[in-house]
Amino acid sequence: MSGASHNFDRRRAVALQSALEAASAPVMRILNRALAGREVSEAEGEALFSAQGPDREAIYKTADTLRERANGDAVSFVVNRNINFTNICYMGCRFCGFAKRSEEAGAEWLSVEQVVARAQEAWDRGGTEVCIQGGLHPRMSGTYYRELVLGIKAALPDMHIHAFSPFEVWYGAAKTKMSYTDFLTDLKDCGLGSMPGTAAEILDTEVRQQLTKNKLSAEQWVEIIKTAHRVGIPTTATIMYGHVDGPAHWAAHIALLRDIQKETGGFTELVPLSFVHTESPLYTASPETVRPGPTVDEVDLMHAVSRIMLHGHIDNIQVSWTKLGAERAVQMLSRGANDLGGTLMNESISRSAGAAHGQEITALEMVQMIRSADRLPVRRNTIYHTVDVFRDHDPEELAPLVARDGAAPLDFLDMFPVREPVQ
Numbered sequence: 237m238s239g240a241s242h243n244f245d246r247r248r249a250v251a252l253q254s255a256l257e258a259a260s261a262p263v264m265r266i267l268n269r270a271l272a273g274r275e276v277s278e279a280e281g282e283a284l285f286s287a288q289g290p291d292r293e294a295i296y297k298t299a300d301t302l303r304e305r306a307n308g309d310a311v312s313f314v315v316n317r318n319i320n321f322t323n324i325c326y327m328g329c330r331f332c333g334f335a336k337r338s339e340e341a342g343a344e345w346l347s348v349e350q351v352v353a354r355a356q357e358a359w360d361r362g363g364t365e366v367c368i369q370g371g372l373h374p375r376m377s378g379t380y381y382r383e384l385v386l387g388i389k390a391a392l393p394d395m396h397i398h399a400f401s402p403f404e405v406w407y408g409a410a411k412t413k414m415s416y417t418d419f420l421t422d423l424k425d426c427g428l429g430s431m432p433g434t435a436a437e438i439l440d441t442e443v444r445q446q447l448t449k450n451k452l453s454a455e456q457w458v459e460i461i462k463t464a465h466r467v468g469i470p471t472t473a474t475i476m477y478g479h480v481d482g483p484a485h486w487a488a489h490i491a492l493l494r495d496i497q498k499e500t501g502g503f504t505e506l507v508p509l510s511f512v513h514t515e516s517p518l519y520t521a522s523p524e525t526v527r528p529g530p531t532v533d534e535v536d537l538m539h540a541v542s543r544i545m546l547h548g549h550i551d552n553i554q555v556s557w558t559k560l561g562a563e564r565a566v567q568m569l570s571r572g573a574n575d576l577g578g579t580l581m582n583e584s585i586s587r588s589a590g591a592a593h594g595q596e597i598t599a600l601e602m603v604q605m606i607r608s609a610d611r612l613p614v615r616r617n618t619i620y621h622t623v624d625v626f627r628d629h630d631p632e633e634l635a636p637l638v639a640r641d642g643a644a645p646l647d648f649l650d651m652f653p654v655r656e657p658v659q
């Protein structure tokens with residue numbers, strides 16, 4: 237170890253110690269136990285999520301220390317493309333600003349060929365992953381999902397397909413009258429590489445009643461995720477917070493994810509997703525009872541407490557730059573996050589519900605963001621294998637995205653004036 241990094245570690249240890257000493261006795265006890273490698277219980281997690289004043293700084297420093305132990309100074313990202321193949325959906329989730337009825341202006345349903353063309357654009361620009369989700373189109377056949385996977389794999393055998401939320405799996409399995417095991421095994425055989433663990437929202441029956449009328453129950457979400465893991469499809473884990481929820485829900489949700497991980501080991505990362513209230517029917521119908529997204533402190537605490545509760549189980553905490561913007565995303569790197577997610581190339585989901593953050597962050601911009609936090613930029617693939625380490629070189633500059641299938645992709649967002657899907 238060099239003298240400079242030894243001094244840096246020492247300064248970090250001193251800062252942690254003084255933050256712990258300034259904290260209240262109960263919080264200091266929980267954090268010391270976490271630092272000693274002991275599991276933080278659900279009740280302790282709730283206490284951390286409810287922390288005030290100097291307790292918060294101690295939580296942030298603890299999360300940052302555990303992040304450093306798990307990931308060193310590396311901060312990773314993946315070069316990928318988001319493709320939302322339809323925004324037509326009648327499920328009526330109340331937080332969703334994305335879904336449209338088929339006759340509404342802006343309603344869209346891409347053909348398999350159009351999806352493949354977008355995947356090809358991503359590949360040509362260095363993408364290794366396509367992230368594919370869509371609404372639950374009433375006229376879509378249950379086999380559409382496998383046709384998408386087969387179409388992309390035929391054109392791009394090495395492209396990683398990260399696709400279909402548990403809600404879509406539930407829908408496809410129901411339409412095809414297949415068991416979850418058979419449906420997921422078939423998708424895996426067709427070439428599905430991994431799944432987004434979206435549609436989790438908050439895994440609590442009462443909260444889900446308000447958000448989704450419990451159309452996909454917490455039990456169904458857990459069953460589909462565990463089945464995916466069992467048949468060899470890894471998934472992300474998510475939490476959508478800042479609406480009708482609070483610390484008790486968050487702690488229970490994170491503890492449940494941890495229990496699933498102990499059983500299956502199939503989660504690659506946790507992605508906290510802040511609720512974007514603009515244009516969300518849930519908020520516009522009841523602004524007096526629904527919160528307009530999490531507060532600044534809640535965003536900080538979500539990343540930090542998740543890191544602490546999941547330490548040793550899910551060691552990748554991803555910050556969503558589409559929800560928070562680049563500046564806040566970089567700040568989360570000192571709150572326990574170690575991953576910036578995907579470059580996305582014309583991400584449309586958060587924009588659709590009013591989030592102002594962009595369509596694409598190029599690999600070069602990712603690297604610059606990570607360096608601005610004094611961390612080491614690492615390009616990874618979807619399942620966290622290292623593709624490149626940018627210690628002393630930069631990623632290639634990318635040319636602007638150019639459409640191949642007739643539609644200009646960046647305008648595509650405006651043609652797809654979506655609201656929030658993301659089950």
Ligand code: SF4
Pocket residue numbers: 325326327328329332333334335370371372403656657658659
């Ligand atoms: S969240 Fe997904 S399933 Fe629910 S209404 Fe929106 S698009 Fe449909």
